[in-house]
Amino acid sequence: MIVHHIARWPIKNNNPLNEVLTMSTTYQINHPEKGLIQYTDQKRYLWMxxxxxxxxxxxxxxxxxxxxxxxxxxxxxxxxxxxxxxxxxxxxxxxxxxxxxxxxxxxxxxxxxxxxxxxxxxxxxxxxxxxxxxxxxxxxxxxxxxxxxxxxxxxxxxxxxxxxxxxxxxxxxxxxxxxxxxxxxxxxxxxxxxxxxxxxxxxxxxxxxxxxxxxxxxxxxxxxxxxxxxxxxxxxxxxxxxxxxxxxxxxxxxxxxxxxxxxxxxxxxxxxxxxxxxxxxxxxxxxxxxxxxxxxxxxxxxxxxxxxxxxxxxxxxxxxxxxxxxxxxxxxxxxxxxxxxxxxxxxxxxxxxxxxxxxxxxxxxxxxxxxxxxWLWYRVMDKRLLALPHIQGDLSKVNIDPAKRDAILAHYGKQAV
Structure with a gap:
């Protein structure tokens, strides 16, 4: 079921486009266990x-x-x-x-x-x-x-x-x-x-x-x-x-x-x-x-x-x-x-x-x-990569450039499990 309605957003003037731009769409379903479930995509018209x-x-x-x-x-x-x-x-x-x-x-x-x-x-x-x-x-x-x-x-x-x-x-x-x-x-x-x-x-x-x-x-x-x-x-x-x-x-x-x-x-x-x-x-x-x-x-x-x-x-x-x-x-x-x-x-x-x-x-x-x-990319991303919850410094869980493997292991090896 799709219900169209006008969102209650402020309208600053009488421009007819305001009605279009403030219209949203609510999707809803009566779930047998969860009851009425509704969702409105607030970005619906921004996708344009x-x-x-x-x-x-x-x-x-x-x-x-x-x-x-x-x-x-x-x-x-x-x-x-x-x-x-x-x-x-x-x-x-x-x-x-x-x-x-x-x-x-x-x-x-x-x-x-x-x-x-x-x-x-x-x-x-x-x-x-x-x-x-x-x-x-x-x-x-x-x-x-x-x-x-x-x-x-x-x-x-x-x-x-x-x-x-x-x-x-x-x-x-x-x-x-x-x-x-x-x-x-x-x-x-x-x-x-x-x-x-x-x-x-x-x-x-x-x-x-x-x-x-x-x-x-x-x-x-x-x-x-x-x-x-x-x-x-x-x-x-x-x-x-x-x-x-x-x-x-x-x-x-x-x-x-x-x-x-x-x-x-x-x-x-x-x-x-x-x-x-x-x-x-x-x-x-x-x-x-x-x-x-x-x-x-x-x-x-x-x-x-x-x-x-x-x-x-x-x-x-x-x-x-x-x-x-x-x-x-x-x-x-x-x-x-x-x-x-x-x-x-x-x-x-x-x-x-x-x-x-x-x-x-x-x-x-x-x-x-x-x-x-x-150099900036490595500085921003390498530590972020190694800090990920599923990696936690374990280099065996990282896709490493073979040509850089020795250098990376030498630099970060202390963190490896």
């Missing part, structure tokens, strides 16, 4: 920010025409890497969970999935708009690079959109995921992520799980080619089981890559050779956004190997979590990564917080900046 976030990329272009200054092109970068971390600290965390009895109702509410569907075309709009701007405007080299980086970041957010859609069973959502990945030319992501990363996460076998002592730059050189290889291997095996060639039209990776080729060749044909450096920077930086997320999400965490040689089932403490309100609203709750890995098909609005799990000291964008300075 996830749709609007990609459009922020063009704010720099708008500022360029308004202020006639190339410096305005830096605005989207400053917002993500400067303003968002500050707002995460300002607004703090939300540790509330929906009652499990009401999760089926919450996940059946089409409003939430429609938001993810509407986000997909936004990624195309942003790429085309930024390409048009670079292709038709005389810019300095640094300004072109700034625009390409901005476009890459926001196309990288398309991988996050695909991440949410690609885990779902409906064919429409999985096809939309492939479309979103075409913008960043990362069509192998859903195959690799769903069938590889979720299977191998927090183990030494996973190229997408970072290790203690491994810098983000070393991780990048292992993660990007490793994920590409594993994605193709998984898709080849799937097609072979169906008696199909890897070059079959049923290859989900090729379907996304084909659209990527059409888009990027089309942009070069339309706007000329300036698109080549623009797209190269764009593509790489979009990929690096995923690398950055993967790096901070599982740093140093390790699943226990059982006597039969298999790893234990992935638990919430095998992922770094973050409950920061602002960045989670922008990222479809991606930062509640602990529950996502424990329950991959769970929709973003239903993801839960848990007690005594690894917690990041800031949201993703703030932690990206820390990760880009390796």
């Amino acid at each position: 920010a996830s749709i609007l976030l990609p459009l922020l990329a063009v704010s720099g272009v708008a500022g360029y025409f308004w202020l006639t200054s190339e410096w305005a092109l830096l605005a989207p970068l400053v917002f993500l890497y400067g303003v968002v971390p500050a707002l995460d600290n300002l607004f703090g965390s939300d540790e509330n969970n929906p009652p499990e009895e009401l999760v089926p109702q919450l996940e059946e509410d089409r409003y939430y999935r429609i938001l993810t569907w509407l986000t997909v075309p936004m990624h195309f709009i942003v790429l085309f708009a930024m390409a048009w701007f670079v292709g038709t405007t005389e810019l300095s080299l640094w300004a072109m690079v700034a625009v390409a980086l901005t476009a890459g970041i926001y196309s990288g957010l398309g991988i996050n959109t695909a991440h949410e859609l690609g885990h779902k069973k409906p064919l429409l959502e999985r096809r939309l995921a492939r479309l979103a990945l075409a913008v960043s030319t990362y069509g192998h992501f859903c195959v690799e992520h769903n069938r590889g990363h979720h299977r191998d996460v927090a183990t030494g076998e996973d190229p997408a799980s970072s290790r203690m002592g491994e810098s983000i730059y070393k991780f990048m050189l292992r993660e990007i080619p490793g994920a590409f290889r594993r994605g193709w291997e998984e898709e080849q095996q799937r097609l072979q089981r169906k008696g199909k060639s890897v070059w079959s039209l049923e290859n989900e990776i090729l379907q996304s890559y084909a659209l990527s080729a059409v888009i990027q060749v089309g942009l070069i044909a339309t706007f000329g050779w300036v698109m080549v450096p623009f797209l190269l920077i764009h593509n790489f930086w979009a990929w690096f956004q995923l690398t950055s997320a993967n790096y901070i999400e599982h740093y140093g965490l390790l699943r226990e190997r059982k006597e039969n040689g298999r790893y234990e089932h992935c638990q919430p403490h095998h992922s770094w979590n973050a409950n920061y309100i602002f960045s989670n609203i922008l990222l479809f709750h991606l930062e509640r990564h602990s529950d996502h890995h424990a329950n991959p098909t769970r929709r973003y609005q239903s993801l839960r917080n848990f007690d005594n799990i690894p917690e990041l000291p800031n949201g993703y964008f703030g932690m990206f900046l820390v990760a880009y300075i390796p």
Whole structure:
């Protein structure tokens, strides 16, 4: 049962939008043992920010025409890497969970999935708009690079959109995921992520799980080619089981890559050779956004190997979590990564917080900046990693970079059990 009602929040003026913005939705059920259970998602309409976030990329272009200054092109970068971390600290965390009895109702509410569907075309709009701007405007080299980086970041957010859609069973959502990945030319992501990363996460076998002592730059050189290889291997095996060639039209990776080729060749044909450096920077930086997320999400965490040689089932403490309100609203709750890995098909609005799990000291964008300075990352995260309740200084429970193992054991060995 879904009950719509108007929340009793102060209305400062007679703007008709106030009624929409203050409307919330209450889910309820008469439980045979617990009685009436109700839940209201106070962030219901704030999730719309996830749709609007990609459009922020063009704010720099708008500022360029308004202020006639190339410096305005830096605005989207400053917002993500400067303003968002500050707002995460300002607004703090939300540790509330929906009652499990009401999760089926919450996940059946089409409003939430429609938001993810509407986000997909936004990624195309942003790429085309930024390409048009670079292709038709005389810019300095640094300004072109700034625009390409901005476009890459926001196309990288398309991988996050695909991440949410690609885990779902409906064919429409999985096809939309492939479309979103075409913008960043990362069509192998859903195959690799769903069938590889979720299977191998927090183990030494996973190229997408970072290790203690491994810098983000070393991780990048292992993660990007490793994920590409594993994605193709998984898709080849799937097609072979169906008696199909890897070059079959049923290859989900090729379907996304084909659209990527059409888009990027089309942009070069339309706007000329300036698109080549623009797209190269764009593509790489979009990929690096995923690398950055993967790096901070599982740093140093390790699943226990059982006597039969298999790893234990992935638990919430095998992922770094973050409950920061602002960045989670922008990222479809991606930062509640602990529950996502424990329950991959769970929709973003239903993801839960848990007690005594690894917690990041800031949201993703703030932690990206820390990760880009390796010595600072180690200083912030290594002691936090070793202090986790399930590790308590035991280095045998940590995923350590083999090249740094001796140095780490020498430095922290006194804490090892």
